[in-house]
Amino acid sequence: xxxxxxxxxxxxxxxxxxxxxxxxxxxxxxxxxxxxxxxxxxxxxxxxxxxxxxxxxxxxxxxxxxxxxxxxxxxxxxxxxxxxxxxxxxxxxxxxxxxxxxxxxxxxxxxxxxxxxxxxxxxxxxxxxxxxxxxxxxxxxxxxxxxxxxxxxxxxxxxxxxxxxxxxxxxxxxxxxxxxxxxxxxxxxxxxxxxxxxxxxxxxxxxxxxxxxxxxxxxxxxxxxxxxxxxxxxxxxxxxxxxxxxxxxxxxxxxxxxxxxxxxxxxxxxxxxxxxxxxxxxxxxxxxxxxxxxxxxxxxxxxxxxxxxxxxxxxxxxxxxxxxxxxxxxxxxxxxxxxxxxxxxxxxxxxxxxxxxxxxxxxxxxxxxxxxxxxxxxxxxxxxxxxxxxxxxxxxxxxxxxxxxxxxxxxxxxxxxxxxxxxxxxx
Ligand code: FAD
Numbered sequence: 001x002x003x004x005x006x007x008x009x010x011x012x013x014x015x016x017x018x019x020x021x022x023x024x025x026x027x028x029x030x031x032x033x034x035x036x037x038x039x040x041x042x043x044x045x046x047x048x049x050x051x052x053x054x055x056x057x058x059x060x061x062x063x064x065x066x067x068x069x070x071x072x073x074x075x076x077x078x079x080x081x082x083x084x085x086x087x088x089x090x091x092x093x094x095x096x097x098x099x100x101x102x103x104x105x106x107x108x109x110x111x112x113x114x115x116x117x118x119x120x121x122x123x124x125x126x127x128x129x130x131x132x133x134x135x136x137x138x139x140x141x142x143x144x145x146x147x148x149x150x151x152x153x154x155x156x157x158x159x160x161x162x163x164x165x166x167x168x169x170x171x172x173x174x175x176x177x178x179x180x181x182x183x184x185x186x187x188x189x190x191x192x193x194x195x196x197x198x199x200x201x202x203x204x205x206x207x208x209x210x211x212x213x214x215x216x217x218x219x220x221x222x223x224x225x226x227x228x229x230x231x232x233x234x235x236x237x238x239x240x241x242x243x244x245x246x247x248x249x250x251x252x253x254x255x256x257x258x259x260x261x262x263x264x265x266x267x268x269x270x271x272x273x274x275x276x277x278x279x280x281x282x283x284x285x286x287x288x289x290x291x292x293x294x295x296x297x298x299x300x301x302x303x304x305x306x307x308x309x310x311x312x313x314x315x316x317x318x319x320x321x322x323x324x325x326x327x328x329x330x331x332x333x334x335x336x337x338x339x340x341x342x343x344x345x346x347x348x349x350x351x352x353x354x355x356x357x358x359x360x361x362x363x364x365x366x367x368x369x370x371x372x373x374x375x376x377x378x379x380x381x382x383x384x385x386x387x388x389x390x391x392x393x394x395x396x397x398x399x400x401x402x403x404x405x406x407x408x409x410x411x412x413x414x415x416x417x418x419x420x421x422x423x424x425x426x427x
Contacts (some may be wrong), residue, residue: 034059034350037128039108039119040289041065041093043072043332044134044319046424049101049341055347062102062126064118065093070425072159073192073408074332075417078367080158080169080200082209083119089161091425108135111292113313130346133294133301134319134335135286136160137191143282144184144257151259155277159191171276172203177211177379179275184254186221186282189300191321191330193226194376196280196364201231204239205369218245218274219264220252226329227366227376227396234368234406254279285322287306300324305382306358307345308338317342327389328380335361336420358382362394373397373409 038049041063049063057385062085067088078084093103107121119125139157141148147155158168176182181203185196200216207214212388213418225231226245235243246252246266256265284299293312294301303316303325304313310316320335328334337360360380367373378394380387397409 002194013288018290020260023401030128034129035063035121036130036132036346038063038127038132038134039065039118040286040320041067041070041096041103042133042134042136042320042335043113044321044335044339045132046070046093046096047336048132048134048317048319048343049096050099050424051340051343052346053099053101053183054350057100058353059347060102061100062104063093063096064104064106064108064120066105066107066121067162068093068105071165072417072421073159073161073195073330076158076161076165077195077199077202079165080172080199081205082204082369083202083370086166091421093425094427095425104183106290107386109291111288113293113316113317116315130315130317130350131292132291132317132319132339133286133322134291134339134340135288137321137323138283138286141285143256144279146259147279147281149258149385153258153276154259155257155262157198157280158278159195159283164187168276169277171291172206175214175275176215179211180215180217181275181276181278182208182217182219182264182272182274182282183278185218185225185252185280186223187221187248187253189324189330190280190283192364193329193331194231194364194366195218197225197227197231198368199278200243200245201235201238201368202368204235204242207242208239214242214275216243217274218243218252219254219272220246220267221248221254222249222252223249226364227374229399230366230396231366233399234372234374238372258357282313283321289318289322290291293321295317296324298324305385305387306341306355308342309345317346325387325388327378328360328362328377328387329364331362331364332420333364333416334360334423337361354396360387363416365409365416367410367413371403371407371410373406373413375409375412 038045070091075089110119156164156168157166251268253267254264262274289295301323319338321330363377365375374397376396
């Protein structure tokens with residue numbers, strides 16, 4: 001990779017800036033010279049790069065991602081349970097390279113929309129005609145008093161898959177039988193609404209096998225949660241009273257964390273001491289969103305419903321967890337379908353084709369125990385500039401299903417993971 005202030009790119013970039021005004025045919029003729037830079041090699045970014053390559057083989061695509069191997073949050077709870085190896089949830093970028101995408105292992109540090117440039121941690125500056133950001137989430141350090149990056153080394157969030165997840169697994173392994181695992185759960189919006197409750201089930205599975213006298217205490221900043229009735233039914237059926245959930249109005253909201261003492265304090269002043277403390281703090285869009293000027297005061301990124309282009313900065317598209325896309329959840333599946341739409345829109349724009357009709361989808365499978373799966377699904381379209389979920393289109397698995405149904409959902413979850421991995425990284 002080299003700094004791309006070439007005459008050709010400057011010309012194509014300048015033309016792209018004027019495309020909707022006076023020079024559409026010139027821009028389309030020069031689509032081959034267009035450069036799309038994608039930040040983030042996770043669910044949204046890697047999908048966008050791959051699908052843009054399919055739609056527009058002539059466009060230059062550069063993917064910026066610091067990690068050489070991407071470990072997924074999906075199925076990281078199964079790793080905690082001992083049901084998955086660490087290797088099995090890691091994915092390389094070789095497939096994307098083989099597809100003709102330039103992959104640069106660096107952190108994007110700054111974006112200048114006026115000059116259409118992005119600065120990388122390697123010192124390189126790249127010029128872009130379209131920029132796609134899918135940086136995921138950052139933790140809001142100190143939103144819970146005392147919980148910062150140093151505290152996370154003692155009381156891991158494990159809400160980005162990587163060293164944090166491995167640390168939490170090691171802590172579970174060394175915890176004494178009869179100990180207590182405490183999890184602090186944030187209010188909405190946050191990454192993966194069903195994730196904490198699946199994690200509780202997966203930790204319970206591990207305890208049932210290895211530390212059956214242990215307890216799990218969930219302290220929640222909300223009064224209800226995704227797939228609640230299904231989770232509570234499954235927890236009871238498989239783990240009896242091992243999991244206790246305390247809702248916000250019953251004094252579930254954690255306000256302060258003492259990571260050294262492995263203690264939390266709730267809004268009503270109750271203190272809970274843990275043997276293993278898992279704090280999932282409030283979150284916001286990955287920092288590059290703010291530096292690119294696309295995040296608003298909420299810390300998240302408003303986007304156009306039909307394209308996922310930023311409402312604040314033209315030609316910057318933002319995907320996945322970083323965005324305000326409700327009623328779509330912050331999920332890997334959602335990021336994947338948003339990326340496919342954005343890629344089609346960018347290709348149509350660069351190649352002078354008709355814009356695609358927007359439609360999105362999501363299914364989140366959760367595993368409660370081996371052979372016991374549940375799910376929530378949604379399909380989405382746009383109406384008056386907003387994402388909507390047509391009435392009766394989605395839903396959750398039926399309550400009180402039989403064992404065969406739960407076993408099928410567990411298998412569908414495995415198949416979803418394999419299909420998604422192949423769609424994005426592993427081909
Ligand atoms: P990510 O996939 O996190 O990708 C962001 C990437 O951007 C990262 O690789 C990061 O290194 C990179 N990045 C960040 N900043 C920069 C920068 N400045 N420069 C360069 N690169 C940068 N979703 C599901 O659909 N199904 C599930 O079963 C599921 N289970 C989950 C379980 C858990 C425990 C958790 C925590 C989440 C789960 N999710 C699940 C949610 C899913 O992980 C996220 O919704 C998804 O990863 C969002 O995709 P993204 O592209 O927005 O972010």
